[in-house]
Amino acid sequence: MRQLISIILCSLLSVSxxxxxxxxxxxxxxxxxxQDCIVSTEISKLKIKKDTRIAxxxxxxxxxxxxKCQLIQEKGGIPVLYWVLDGVTSAGTTREFVARLVRTDAGEETMRVEDTGKGLILKQNGRNVLQYNYAFVSPxxxxxxxxxxxGFIHPAYSPSGNVLTTIQPKDHYHHYGIWNPWTRIEYDGKMYDLWNLGDKQGTxxxxxxxxxFQGSIxxxxxxxLDHCIFGAQGEKVIMDESWDVKAWNIPGGFLWDFESGLHPSTDLPVLIKAYRYAGFGWRATEEWTKENCEMFTSEGKTRQQIDGTTARWIYVTGQCGSQGRSGMLFLGxxxxxxxxxxxxxxxxxxNGGRGDAFVNFAPTKNKDWELMPGKLYKQRYRIFSYDGEMDREKADRLWNDFAYPPKVTVQ
Structure with a gap:
């Protein structure tokens, strides 16, 4: 009886x-x-109105x-609340929060977006994190x-302002900072290349x-983005892609997420054929060569061992002129x-022995990937840019937060 009464009281409290x-x-x-981990939860049961916000x-x-928290209306109008689990939270422990509707101003927007008319610059406390270029850039x-x-990201910065990407380098004019094309696409019985632009098969x-969106978090x-093929009958858009990019307000570096959503835009499938490179790529600053940068992966591989291996994460750290060392960690x-x-x-x-830094997560390096009409295919990555050095312990911690985030329950 006591247990039944307790359940009833809890239910009444929840309703209240x-x-x-x-x-x-x-x-x-x-x-x-x-440590300073991003957490989120759907919070649709709170009846949010135009004149209210969540505290x-x-x-x-x-x-x-x-x-500090931030509400974002995600795809389908689903309200999702984001905040930072600040400080250190030990494994096996819990933390409790209360969210309530209030009628106050939204507060300080630490994280902002500047639209230049050619691109979107994501900013943290006035410092540039990255720029998405939606305008056409000529060679x-x-x-x-x-x-x-x-449709590419450049520049991407370290917290001190070092530029860690490059576009249109003389050795590979089709390299565009951080970008996401495919090299061997079979469509309607023919093969196309959307990576090597000089072949004029697609783009x-x-x-x-x-x-x-912008706010405190x-x-x-x-x-x-449109994936276009060039054929005898002219151009055709064969895939529609969405990019969801979020830069987070955490200390110690610039943390941002990249999610690609691919789906065929016609009633025919798209077959991405196995090839040694394609997909999510990064051409690093031209300042970095074999003389002043290093690479390391989650599997303990160094630069001469990495190509063709698999990894949960990879980072590159290099010297940036007289400004010290900076780097980027990529998490899959x-x-x-x-x-x-x-x-x-x-x-x-x-590059003729220069050893410039280029990194590509290539899921189709060793197997085909068939994309069927009517279906959405997602690839997610998290990037952390930093000044100084990276180490395995920190990289593993950031990957654990990304791959297996804390469990959030709304009661």
């Missing part, structure tokens, strides 16, 4: 909290220690500590116009921006196709 515009949220760290508080004993004068394109173009955008999600994904990198002999 919903009615009052207040919910209790429990975050479980799970198997891993956490979040951590319940510590009898005290409630204010916590240098005298170079075949086929090498121009739109990827930015189409539109669906959404831009993240800045980002949802963009749409375990639910990605063919995870842990094969890597294509340039070793120290690349």
């Amino acid at each position: 909290m919903w009615a009052a515009g207040t919910v209790r949220i429990v975050v479980e760290a799970g198997r891993f220690d956490r 979040l508080f951590e319940q510590i004993g009898k005290e409630q500590k204010p916590v 240098p004068a005298g170079i075949d116009p086929a090498y121009g394109r739109s 990827v173009r930015a189409r539109k921006i669906d959404q831009v 993240c800045a980002g955008y949802t963009a749409r 999600h375990p639910e990605n196709y063919n995870a842990p994904e094969p890597l294509r990198i340039w070793d120290e002999k690349a």
Whole structure:
């Protein structure tokens, strides 16, 4: 009887909290220690109106500590609440929060988006994190116009302002900072290359921006891109791609997420054929050569060993002029196709012995990938840019947060 009464009381309390515009949220760290970890939860049961926002508080004993949070209307209009599980949260522990509807201003927008008319710049406290270029960028004068394109990320920065990407280098004019084309695509019985623009078989173009968001926790955008093939009958868009990019307000570096959603845009399938490179790629700053940068993967491989191996993460650290050392850590999600994904990198002999830094998560390096009409195919990556050095322990911790985030329960 007591147990039944307890259940009834808990149910009544829960109903009362919903009615009052207040919910209790429990975050479980799970198997891993956490530090300044991004957490989120769908919060659609709170009846959010135009004149209200969500205020979040951590319940510590009898005290409630204010916590910065941000509500984003995700695809389908689903409201998702994001915040940072600040400090250290030990494995196996829980933390409790209270979210309530309030009628106040949204507060400080630490994470902002600047639209230049040609691209979107994501900013943290006024510092540039990255730029998404939606306008067409022509190649240098005298170079075949086929090498121009739109829909790529450049520059991507370290926290101190070092530029860690490059576009249109003289050795590979089709390299565009951080970009996501495919090299061997079979469509309607014919083969096309959307990576090597000079072959004039296809390209990827930015189409539109669906959404831009900014606030105290993240800045980002949802963009749409067209994958086009060039044939005897003219151009045809065979795949529609969405990019969901979010830069997070955490200390110690620039952390941002990249999610690609691919689906065929006609009633025919698209077959991405196995090839040694394709997909999510990064051409690093031209300052980096074999003389001043190093690579390391989750499997303990160094630069001369990496190409063709698989890894959960990879980082590159290099000297940036007189500004010290900076780098980028790339994390692949375990639910990605063919995870842990094969890597294509340039070793120290690349580019005539210069050893420039190029990194590519290439899920189709060793197997085909068939994309069927009517279905959506997602690939997710998390990037952390930093000044100084990276180490395995920190890389593993960031990957654990990305791959197996804390469990969040709304009560």
